Amino acid sequence: MQRRPSEARSKTTTEGAPPLGRYHDVGGRRLLLHRSGSGSPAVVFLAGGGTVGLDYLNVQERAAEFTTSVLYDRAGTGWSDRARLPRSSAEVTDELRELLHTAGVPAPYLLVGHSLGGFYARHYAQRFPDEVAGLLLLDPAHEDYNAYMPQQLVEIWNAWDPDQALPDELPDELIQLYRGMFAQEMADWPAEIREPLIEYHVSLEGLKAGAQEASNVDRLNDELRQAGMPDVPLIVLTAVGIDSFKRAVSHGTPESLLHEEIEGKRRLYTALAESVSRGENRLIDDAGHVTITFRRPDAVLQAIRDLLGR
Template sequence: MCLYSTLLILILEDDIMFFKISVVLLGLLALSTVYHQIQKKIEVNKNPAPGEMIRVGDGRMHIYGKGEGSPAILFTCGNGMGFTLGNYYPVFSALAKKTRVVIYDRFGYGWSDSTSRPRTMKQINEDLYELLDKSPETGPFILVGHSLGATEVVEFAQRYPELVVGVVTLDGTSPTFYRNRKSLHAQNTVAAAIARLLSATGLLRILTNINLLSTAGASSPKEIVKITNMMTYNRVYSHEAVEEVKALINNDQEQSTLGDIPVLILTADNLKMKKKQAEIYQYFVNSQKELLTLSSKSRQKIIENADHFFPIKKPDIVIEELLNFLDTL
């Protein structure tokens, strides 16, 4: 009996210790949540949009231009954690010395509001068209899109060719990459749910501030890094971001040609992806080959020793390629 009593006491002590640890952790989580929500309001007030907020449909969209010249270069970001100014700041700043450069935030990203409008690529293109029509930006434009943003700019050029003189995709994809890939939507939805939970509790703020998670380029100034981090832990995987992928998966619209609009396809060699995610890598390769067929003036360049995020990690390469592309026009 003595042995059983001793074991029982030890078990009870372990349970009490576990309970105490759980209470402490829950308390810290509650404090983190309250602190994050307070700081979130303060940061939003301290960091207003640098550009114009223009009413488009049921919300406002952010657009920001800098520099002089024509054609203007218009940037859009990828899906999920993208934030256009933060992603492209070194590129944006360098090219503004040569021509007009413009960034904008889709609904659900950056400073732009949320929206009840569907997140089909057709609607996203119509949002951008309306935004440009109401803004001082007159074009014509070289459109630059990273990842999912490449699909956006390609389809925009197909719908509004009169506004576009060139298209540049940065490790982008064609609609066939997403089409009927139900598992991709499931993965995106789970990732979004986890990210939103981490965001709401302030844990994402902690991860970002200790440099474990950030979408800011290393060469960006501290102020841009701070704002990019703010966007990362406040707007990560918004409802709009999830709906974009869902709409692309269910999209069965055929790709139309871009005619003779020049297209530059910058593709990361993605060696790590090739080794660890061979199936996804092959999808990527095939979808970027498809982009090559869209224009009679298309060209692809492989960026060596680069991953999917080379526009953020290796901005000098993007600057050089865009300046060369601008010269050819």
């Protein structure tokens, strides 16, 4: 990746200046956005819960070689200003729309949504179909996800309380575990990007923001069900590997259940792709849910190219 100087200098959700990007005022909040490249449709990356825009820099920069490419931090996450979390999908998609207009990024957009970002990408396309050229969903959240999962696994998830799971002070062994996993995935990233990202991911603030943002999942599910699925060109990338991040958050969960979850994902995302006229589900067998863009940027870039070609 190219090394670039910081373009913004204001203190926000994290301590210190963001390593890359510019601030734009949206509804009285400063939101961090990084834009590069030129051309249309613009590719816009929507981060997953617990991740931030710069986590997608490796694919965002390569997409900028052939079109406009944008990543950003939602309010309350990363280097954007604080906001009370959780928020509705309508709030998040309204915010993104205003941000893109304020930053002078014209529609149409190819939205690349990872995990929770997949919720928001779909809802944006449902609400503003004339502005969306296509959707690339990376292991996306889905309102029917639990219906495709083994009941034992759903019960484990339902018993998890994020408020109790995150103490007021993180154990050093947990910090070092996460630091090591992110350092491994970002080993060849420029240090001025890698180190601030890792510090965010091992901070209590970063972990809490990720948990809080997804804590209203039932409401998000209802919003998506009411809106329906837009008939736009769609590719889903399904991660069918089990990476170190998955094993860390699934400690104590039987291996068989982790494989049943993968099979459930495959069936769900295949059904999602088949619900539109130009949909496809592609299996990525050497990456997990968190590491799909770290380990397989080639698959993400190929899907972007394919969708732009349609």
